[in-house]
Amino acid sequence: MSYTLKSDFMKKASIVSIGNELLSGQTIDTNVSWLSGKLLSIGIPVVSSYTVGDDTDSIIRSFNLASSDADLMLATGGLGPTDDDLTRQAFAKFLDAELQLKDELLQKIKDFFTSRNLQMPQKCTIQAYMPAGAKALANNIGTAPGIMAEVKDKLLIALPGVPSEMKQMFEESVLPELKGFVTDQNVVVRKLKCFGAGESNIAELLGNLCRRGRNPLINCTAKHGVITLHIVTTAKDKIQAQQMAEKDEKLLTDKLGELIYGTGDRTLAEVVDEKLAQQKKTIAVAESCTGGCLARLLTDIPGASRYFTHGWVTYSNSAKTSELGVPADLIEKHGAVSDRVARAMAQCARKRAGTTFAIGITGIAGPTGGSEQKPVGLVYISVDSDSGCETKRLILSHGRDFIRLRAAQTALNMLRLKLEG
Amino acid sequence: MSYTLKSDFMKKASIVSIGNELLSGQTIDTNVSWLSGKLLSIGIPVVSSYTVGDDTDSIIRSFNLASSDADLMLATGGLGPTDDDLTRQAFAKFLDAELQLKDELLQKIKDFFTSRNLQMPQKCTIQAYMPAGAKALANNIGTAPGIMAEVKDKLLIALPGVPSEMKQMFEESVLPELKGFVTDQNVVVRKLKCFGAGESNIAELLGNLCRRGRNPLINCTAKHGVITLHIVTTAKDKIQAQQMAEKDEKLLTDKLGELIYGTGDRTLAEVVDEKLAQQKKTIAVAESCTGGCLARLLTDIPGASRYFTHGWVTYSNSAKTSELGVPADLIEKHGAVSDRVARAMAQCARKRAGTTFAIGITGIAGPTGGSEQKPVGLVYISVDSDSGCETKRLILSHGRDFIRLRAAQTALNMLRLKLEG
Numbered sequence: 004m005s006y007t008l009k010s011d012f013m014k015k016a017s018i019v020s021i022g023n024e025l026l027s028g029q030t031i032d033t034n035v036s037w038l039s040g041k042l043l044s045i046g047i048p049v050v051s052s053y054t055v056g057d058d059t060d061s062i063i064r065s066f067n068l069a070s071s072d073a074d075l076m077l078a079t080g081g082l083g084p085t086d087d088d089l090t091r092q093a094f095a096k097f098l099d100a101e102l103q104l105k106d107e108l109l110q111k112i113k114d115f116f117t118s119r120n121l122q123m124p125q126k127c128t129i130q131a132y133m134p135a136g137a138k139a140l141a142n143n144i145g146t147a148p149g150i151m152a153e154v155k156d157k158l159l160i161a162l163p164g165v166p167s168e169m170k171q172m173f174e175e176s177v178l179p180e181l182k183g184f185v186t187d188q189n190v191v192v193r194k195l196k197c198f199g200a201g202e203s204n205i206a207e208l209l210g211n212l213c214r215r216g217r218n219p220l221i222n223c224t225a226k227h228g229v230i231t232l233h234i235v236t237t238a239k240d241k242i243q244a245q246q247m248a249e250k251d252e253k254l255l256t257d258k259l260g261e262l263i264y265g266t267g268d269r270t271l272a273e274v275v276d277e278k279l280a281q282q283k284k285t286i287a288v289a290e291s292c293t294g295g296c297l298a299r300l301l302t303d304i305p306g307a308s309r310y311f312t313h314g315w316v317t318y319s320n321s322a323k324t325s326e327l328g329v330p331a332d333l334i335e336k337h338g339a340v341s342d343r344v345a346r347a348m349a350q351c352a353r354k355r356a357g358t359t360f361a362i363g364i365t366g367i368a369g370p371t372g373g374s375e376q377k378p379v380g381l382v383y384i385s386v387d388s389d390s391g392c393e394t395k396r397l398i399l400s401h402g403r404d405f406i407r408l409r410a411a412q413t414a415l416n417m418l419r420l421k422l423e424g
Numbered sequence: 425m426s427y428t429l430k431s432d433f434m435k436k437a438s439i440v441s442i443g444n445e446l447l448s449g450q451t452i453d454t455n456v457s458w459l460s461g462k463l464l465s466i467g468i469p470v471v472s473s474y475t476v477g478d479d480t481d482s483i484i485r486s487f488n489l490a491s492s493d494a495d496l497m498l499a500t501g502g503l504g505p506t507d508d509d510l511t512r513q514a515f516a517k518f519l520d521a522e523l524q525l526k527d528e529l530l531q532k533i534k535d536f537f538t539s540r541n542l543q544m545p546q547k548c549t550i551q552a553y554m555p556a557g558a559k560a561l562a563n564n565i566g567t568a569p570g571i572m573a574e575v576k577d578k579l580l581i582a583l584p585g586v587p588s589e590m591k592q593m594f595e596e597s598v599l600p601e602l603k604g605f606v607t608d609q610n611v612v613v614r615k616l617k618c619f620g621a622g623e624s625n626i627a628e629l630l631g632n633l634c635r636r637g638r639n640p641l642i643n644c645t646a647k648h649g650v651i652t653l654h655i656v657t658t659a660k661d662k663i664q665a666q667q668m669a670e671k672d673e674k675l676l677t678d679k680l681g682e683l684i685y686g687t688g689d690r691t692l693a694e695v696v697d698e699k700l701a702q703q704k705k706t707i708a709v710a711e712s713c714t715g716g717c718l719a720r721l722l723t724d725i726p727g728a729s730r731y732f733t734h735g736w737v738t739y740s741n742s743a744k745t746s747e748l749g750v751p752a753d754l755i756e757k758h759g760a761v762s763d764r765v766a767r768a769m770a771q772c773a774r775k776r777a778g779t780t781f782a783i784g785i786t787g788i789a790g791p792t793g794g795s796e797q798k799p800v801g802l803v804y805i806s807v808d809s810d811s812g813c814e815t816k817r818l819i820l821s822h823g824r825d826f827i828r829l830r831a832a833q834t835a836l837n838m839l840r841l842k843l844e845g
Contacts, residue, residue: 026470028461029645029654031454035475040449049447052483054456054473061472115624203545206506224445224510231450242558288737294723295716298737302715305791305824314707316719316735318728322777326734326747345746356743370726398540401565401588403726 016042017069018052021062021080021090022164025054030263033166041173045181046190047075057081062093066159074157075181080164082124082147090161094150095134097159101174102132112146128162140176144168149176180231190237191244197262198271198416199229205230208258212251219251228409229271264419271415272300276423279310287313287356289327289348291339292366292382294318297411313356317348327351338377340365345383346392353387360388360421362414368403382410387415393417436471437463438490442501442511443585443691444477454587455500462594466602468496478502483514489582495545495578496602501585503568505547511582515571516555518580523553526664529560561597563591570597582656587841610662612669616676618651619692619837625652640672650692650828660798685840692836693721699843705719707839708734708777710748710769712760713787714801715739717832734777738769748772759798761786766804767813774808781809781842783835789824802830807838 019037024030032054039049047102051072055061062081070077081090095102109131112205116123133139140149140160145168150161151379160177162169197205202225206213209232213221234251238244256263265274279286288297288311298314301307313325320339323329329347335342348363366382380399385392399406399411439459445451445490453475459548460470472493476482483502490497491557502511516523537544551568553630554560561570561581566589571582579597583590618626623646627634630653655672659665677684686695700707709718709732719735722728736747741760744750750768758764769784787803794800801820806813818834 018559024645026455026460026473027464028457028459029643031452033452036446036449038449039447043448050477052447052475054475056471068485125587149706172687203505203547206547207545221507222444224450226451233448233450290716294728294732295711295719295737298716298719302737302739303825305789307715308739311715311737312740313747314716314735314737314739315747316716316723316732316737318723318735319733322734325776326736368726400540402592404724405588407724 005421009375014047014075015073016047016075016077017073018049019062019065019069019076019078020052020054020164021057021065021078021422023056023087025080026056034164034169035168036387037170038079038173039076042075042077043190043192045178046067047181048190049073057087057089059089059093059096062090062334066093066097070154070159076157076159076214077158077177078161079169081174082149082161082163084124084146086128088129091129091132091134091150094137094152094159094161098134098154100135102135103135104128105131105133105139108133108148115146131134134337140172140180142172143175144169144171151177151180155418168422179415189239189241189244189247190235191241192236193234194267195231195232195234195252195255195259195263196265196267196269196271197259198228198264198412199262200230201225202230202293205232205259205262205402207257212254212258219247221251221255228412229403260419264416271412271419274312275301275415275419275422276304276307278419280306284359284422284424285310285312285356285359287311287315287317287352287358288315288414289352289361289363291317291323291348291364292368293364293407293411293414294368296407297362297364297414300411312358313352315352323348327355340381340383342383342385342394344398345385345394346387349385349387349392362386362417362418364410364414366397366406366410368406369408370403380406382406382413384414384417386412386414386421388421390421393421410420430489435468435496436494437468437496438494439470439473440483440486440490440497440499441473441475441585442478442483442486442499443763444508447477448473455585455590458587458591459498459500459594463496463498463532464611465613466599469496469611478508478510480510480514480517483511484518487514490577491575491580497578497580498598499580499582500590503551503570503584505545505551505567509550512550512553512555515558515573515580515582517555519555519573519575521558522557524556525549526552526554526560528629529554529569531686532569535566536567561593561601563589563593564596572598572601578711578751586605592784605755606670610659610665610780612655612657612659612665614655614657614669615656615688616673616680617652617686617688617690617692618653618680618682619649619833619840620683621651621687623644623651626653626680628674635677642672643678648826649833673842681843685833685837691721692833692840693725696722696836696840696843697728697731699840701727703843705780705843706731706777708736708773708779708782709734710731710738710744710773710782711786712738712744712769712785713789714785714828714832714835715789717828718783718785718835721832721836733779734773736773744769748776761788761798761802761804763804763806763815763817766806766815767808769843770806770808781807781839783807783839785831785835787818787827787831789827789831791824797840801827803827803834804836805831805835807835807842809842814842 053065137152147163236244237247317323328351345363353361363385368378382397385394558573567582583695640655657665657669738744749772766784774782784806790800802820806815
């Protein structure tokens with residue numbers, strides 16, 4: 004599901020990614036996503052994106068396609084010093100302009116190397132060339148300047164493809180150029196993060212709030228069990244847009260209740276972190292099938308040592324007994340993957356660690372090891388505290404990695420609900 | 425660095441990514457890179473890629489563009505059950521065909537929910553519709569079947585955008601369909617995976633073997649400390665291409681020695697897994713700063729229970745003492761982040777678990793908690809075995825996540841070198 008923000012009063016952007024490495028399995032293009040988010044946040048929706056190899060004709064063709072879609076064409080990649088970096092040449096051809104050597108750019112590139120006690124490789128001279136009529140955009144952490152030109156009321160900008168350089172140049176050199184480009188339309192995006200129901204369940208709960216063309220537009224994306232609801236509001240007046248978004252935020256919160264765990268880009272672990280720290284509570288974990296995934300999620304957060312003290316990965320039955328004290332006959336009677344063993348793991352872990360909460364997880368992550376009664380994907384999760392021990396039984400699918408991660412996330416969510424009382 | 429494999433006798437592919445979330449900063453598209461690598465490895469280079477929002481006209485336009493570039497058009501995304509999933513409709517319009525309800529597909533979707541004790545949401549019915557004349561491609565882990573149709577000697581295939589579903593369907597349902605599609609030009613790609621040196625070091629060791637235009641082409645990519653060397657060989661004769669690739673594989677192996685840990689897409693954990701299992705050796709881990717990352721890497725591998733029995737995440741000093749038996753005065757004297765404590769963690773863990781090897785890791789993952797003497801990024805890793813205890817001191821950078829993951833990977837690499845003798 005999705006934003007549809009194309010509307011006549013807004014300027015639109017199209018992104019062109021250039022580089023053979025993007026089309027050969029070597030490199031995942033992260034620039035499109037980053038640039039799209041940045042542009043949307045200033046009210047310029049990206050409507051299309053083209054990826055082509057290092058080939059002059061293909062680059063020019065993609066500039067033409069982007070130009071037919073949008074008012075701003077933003078290209079990344081192909082500005083390096085080697086023979087297969089052809090964006091500069093393609094840009095000049097697209098403008099029907101000559102490439103000209105710019106002395107001040109050459110000096111800047113030489114200075115870049117001098118300041119690092121290095122000799123400028125001869126090949127870098129090409130980076131001091133600009134198409135006639137184009138403007139150079141400063142690159143303060145690399146040698147390749149960006150290129151910007153107006154073409155028939157549209158703006159074409161080329162930046163290096165290295166994400167760190169591209170991002171810094173976008174912030175420092177491109178954003179100021181877009182000031183006059185942004186219309187008076189304000190886009191406010193709010194995000195609500197949910198866990199505990201599938202995308203289609205949430206869509207049903209929301210009914211026609213998710214209809215296309217509504218303003219605010221509400222749409223939802225799913226990743227690792229987390230459903231993100233985006234409230235995208237467009238209005239001429241910024242305060243009005245904010246008020247509309249807030250109203251919808253309340254509406255959704257009322258409808259979805261405790262399914263919503265937070266706002267913005269927060270993860271379940273961050274929400275749990277904040278609540279544990281605020282309430283000065285502590286947690287220990289005893290993991291079997293998740294093999295450290297849950298401990299890792301908790302300790303991904305800086306400062307986790309305030310509440311996380313002990314974790315066990317008791318992968319074998321004997322470790323469950325020797326390290327946690329789960330009775331061997333309990334495991335023998337019910338099996339390691341059972342409600343009873345999950346409970347015992349949580350209870351024993353809490354006793355050993357002396358924490359407010361402890362979580363026990365046992366299950367079958369697969370791909371083998373399942374049976375008819377206990378299939379791959381069967382997971383038991385127990386959360387033990389002074390108020391008792393709660394156990395959930397899940398049947399997960401989508402393969403080992405997904406099963407492990409989803410089980411760990413479900414455990415965090417159970418803990419979150421306990422912390423919310 | 426880059427592949428340039430376009431040539432007239434080879435069939436080409438173009439990829440279409442569909443989803444507003446790809447153009448709004450929400451989601452990084454990893455499918456293009458994965459599919460490009462897979463297609464290249466069977467000799468079908470990807471020459472272009474188009475990303476569009478969930479909009480029927482835009483999707484049809486991108487199918488037309490892809491069709492003008494390539495023989496195989498592979499689309500991902502927009503096959504979900506909600507109103508803004510429009511790839512199915514666009515596919516039908518592109519074929520100029522009706523959408524028809526397929527009873528056998530509907531039954532399969534119902535079964536998917538029944539087997540999970542769930543009711544099928546009404547909205548999912550749409551996923552049982554196929555354009556007339558198109559073939560459904562089985563989806564064994566989700567509800568959306570893929571769609572395949574021949575259009576004027578070209579092949580158009582649409583798959584779900586969720587990477588786990590897309591990948592499994594590509595391997596299981598698409599690859600078999602492409603058998604007759606591959607031409608007489610043979611591309612053999614071999615990969616060598618290295619750990620323990622940086623990209624520029626490896627480039628220096630290889631010298632002009634990495635030059636452009638060489639066949640095989642050798643190029644290198646880096647991710648999470650793992651350097652992948654791609655040997656890309658092109659020849660009319662398959663056996664000749666294989667022989668050329670093998671010759672280069674040997675050449676590189678001689679030059680890089682133990683820096684190479686494996687071939688293909690293998691991870692360090694998979695190599696360690698294989699060696700532990702072959703040698704019937706066992707491993708326990710005691711982690712502090714990595715907080716479960718190392719246990720998780722080891723247990724990511726199916727069947728890890730053959731050799732992995734015990735893991736501890738002793739995040740607090742008291743847990744190091746109570747759970748592992750690290751003497752409290754040792755921690756007090758040297759600090760928790762010290763050579764001595766890492767050794768004690770490994771030695772105590774091995775003693776408790778009774779394993780062939782044990783690893784202890786302690787360090788400062790940051791962003792705070794560092795000092796001049798013990799900066800953020802300082803990590804000690806010890807591997808204990810019958811032949812003694814080896815300890816490495818690292819200073820890592822690039823932030824908490826990177827420090828934790830790189831420390832865990834380095835530990836795996838130390839173990840790998842021990843297993844190789």
